[in-house]
Structure formats: structure tokens, C-alpha cells
Amino acid sequence: MSMAQTRIFDRRSLLVVLALLLFAGFSGVTLLGYFASYRQIHAAIVETELPLTSSNVYSEIQKDLVRPILISSAMAQDTFLRDWVLRGEGDVDEIARYLMEIRRHYGAFSSFFVSEKTGNYYTGKGILKRIQADEPRDAWYYRVRGMKDAYEINVDVDMANADALTIFINYRVFDYDGRYLGAAGVGLTADAVSRLIEDYQQRFQRTIYFADAHGRVIQLRGGRDGLGQDLRAVDGLGPLVDGILAARSGARQFEAGGDSHVLHFNYLPELKWYLFVEQNESTSLAKLRHTMWINLAISLVVTLVVLWCASLALGHYQSRIEEMASTDKLTGLLNRHAFEILAAKLLAEHRREPRPFCVLLVDIDHFKSINDSHGHTAGDAVLEAVARTLQGRLRTSDLAVRWGGEEFLLLLKGCHEKEARFMAEALRAAVAAAPVMAGGQAIPVSASIGLACHADAESIESLINRADKALYAAKQGGRNCVAS
Structure with a gap:
């Protein structure tokens, strides 16, 4: 079984973590920017824009109303x-x-x-x-x-x-x-003042109106509807009116109709009226919120692109790294470290869905003599040839591992003992039937095989120990045979 078919490391978890980190980072920066901008806009509305509008309106009204007051005063005297x-x-x-x-x-x-x-x-x-x-x-x-x-x-x-x-x-x-x-x-x-109010409302998108000392609206044109309407009956604003009339100037914030409103008020002693300049803060922040959602959408797209690129890169390098970390360089089979990881997965699967499996321990007979007689290069050639023979006759679901030295471990999934013995005999015969050419010489090769099948609740270590004892019995039985 190849590493592409059985992954030692599942990169999906890494991609999920990477996605969360990226999107959290992008979202955090976007939200921090949004709230910083919100605070600046809110401060500008409360501290600068509304007071300036109120001051401008008052100055214009003074030009239209203070002079008639002086005229009336002169008439009275x-x-x-x-x-x-x-x-x-x-x-x-x-x-x-x-x-x-x-x-x-x-x-x-x-x-x-x-x-x-x-x-x-x-x-x-x-x-x-x-x-x-x-x-x-x-x-x-x-x-x-x-x-x-x-x-x-x-x-x-x-x-x-x-x-x-x-x-x-x-x-x-x-x-x-x-x-x-x-x-x-x-x-x-009232047309002059009305035109002034309409002009300011259209230009600055604010609601401008007057109220008397009792909190009743003095309606000219625009502003809040209803001549004589009591501000105490206005949704959201009502509970604040008495405090506003007592304070005479300042700013308040209230919720109405699902929107946040900022109100600046100022008492005009010459007119004995209160001037109210009100702005729907939610409307003012609509563009900012729109920009925030666009930034979040861009962040999501960038995150997906980065994840796609990371997935490609991880897929490419993971295969290479896993191959280097989990395979034996000489034979190309899995090494013991990779087997330990895959065996743990196998046992977890077995607990969820019990299925039989067996282990074969394969040992090349007289391998030390081959090394001594033909040299280590010939020994390496024998190891490679036996590994190819074993790998080539296994099913795609099986695992082939170089266990150490001249020993190989084969894990046969979904296999009962009878079928496992049949496969072991076939593998033994295939090895014996394929002498290895090295240095111009045909080197005869044979292998002894120990067989053990998994018993319920048995650990992998115990299973391999039983296979090792069976291998020892095969060697004691004359080699080039299968024992269980």
C-alpha cells in the first residue's frame, strides 16, 4: 500500500487551522478598523458637526429674528x-x-x-x-x-x-x-427660517427643529412633524426631554426605529426656544458598514485563495516529506515509524468496525553469508529484489514494511488465517523462484516466514511478538518455510 493511499498526516486539520487563523486575522483587522472609524465618526458628529450646524443655524436665525425683536422693543417704548x-x-x-x-x-x-x-x-x-x-x-x-x-x-x-x-x-x-x-x-x-432649515437638512442630512420651554415642537418646515407636538411622546427621545430642558445645551444619544440617533441641543435666549439638530448615526455609518462587509468578503476570498495555494503546496511537499520520513530509502517500503502510526489507525478502525487481519514476518535466509560472500552491494541488491517481489504480490490494501536488517513485515487486511497462509506460501515460493543477479552471478535467495493473526483486544506488539516466535519456528524447521 502506497503512502498516497494511506496518509500518515491528514493535512485537512492544518488547512482548517490555517483558514481560521487567516480569516480571524483579516476579520480582526477589519473590525478594529471599523470600530476605530466608528469612534472617530461618532466623536466628529457629537463634538464638531452637530455643534457647528447648530451654530450656523443660530447665526442665520439671529439675522432674521433679533432685528424684529429690537423693532418690537422700540415700538413698546x-x-x-x-x-x-x-x-x-x-x-x-x-x-x-x-x-x-x-x-x-x-x-x-x-x-x-x-x-x-x-x-x-x-x-x-x-x-x-x-x-x-x-x-x-x-x-x-x-x-x-x-x-x-x-x-x-x-x-x-x-x-x-x-x-x-x-x-x-x-x-x-x-x-x-x-x-x-x-x-x-x-x-x-416663516419662509426665510423654513428655507434655511430645509437647506441645512438637505445639505447635511440632519433633522433640524425648534421646541419651546415646555418641550413642544415649533414646526416651521421640515424637522419633526406636528406643530405643538410634545417631544416627550417621541419614540426614544421622550425620556430625555426633561433632562434636556434642564441642561439647556449639550448632546444626547437615543435609539428609535432600530437606528441610533445623536442629538445636539442649545437654548436660544433671544428666541426662548430650543434648537435641536438631530442626525441618524446609523445612516451616517451605512457607507462604513458597507465598506466593512466588502473588506470581510475580500478577506474571505483571499483566505480561500491562500488555502487553495497552501493545499496545492502541502499536497506536493507532504507527499515528498512523508515519503522521505516514512519509507526505507533502499527498498522503498514503509519504515517502522510509519508502520507504528498506520497500525494505530488500523486498530482504531478495527474497534469501530472489526475485521480480521494478519501479520507476516519475512526473514531472508542466510543473508549474512550473502553479504560475506558477495559483498554489501550484492546484499543491497538482494534486499531490493525481495522487497519488489513482496510488494508486487500484495493487495493494494496491504502494508509492506522493512522491519530491520533483512526482515520485512507484511500486514494483510481483511484476511483470515487460511488465506494468510496461502498468501505466505505464494510469497515464499516467489522469492525462492527469483535468484538475484549481482556482479554477474545469480544468487539464490529464500525466505522464512512467521504468521500470526490478530485476536480480539490484542495489541499490535503482542501480535508481532507471536509472528516473531512463528518466524523463529520456521527457521528452526529448516528455513524456506512458513510457520504459525
């Missing part, structure tokens, strides 16, 4: 307005011209004054209406009348301009003795 009210609000055209001039001069979308005494709602066109406590659309005035702050910013529809969504600055007006006279101010269209 204007002596003309206060004197006109104190005179009894007699000439409506005067207040209409005043409000129209405020609107034209400062470019406001609307300007107004609501009198506490008469309840008249004045605009640049005169009296728009009379406010009433039971009218829901007039609730803003009664809220302003009862508040402690000097002004509020309110997003509402403008009744004087076809209910256009407007940002109103509602300033409280007092006379010279501190008595409440009403509310004055200007309004500007």
Missing part, C-alpha cells in the same frame, strides 16, 4: 404709541399710518398693536378686529397679558395676511406709570 393710547385712541388713521410706516421702513411682514382698553386689533390698514376672551385665535393676547417676560416669540397664522404662517414678536406695552396698555410688535414670514 415709543412715546407716540403710548401717548396715542393715553389720548383715547381717537384717530385710527394715525395709528394705521404709524404701523404702516413701521412695516415699510423696516421691511416687516406685518405690524400691529392690540389695545387692552378697547380690545381693538390695529394694523397698517386700520382696525382688523376686536379681540375676545372666548375666541381661540385670540388666546395669544391673553397669554401675553398674563406673562412676566417683556415679550414672546410665537409662530401663528396672520389674520391680516390671509392666514400666512408668521413668526410674531409680541411685546408688552406700558404707560409711563407702569400700567399695562396692550401688546405691540411685528411679524415676519
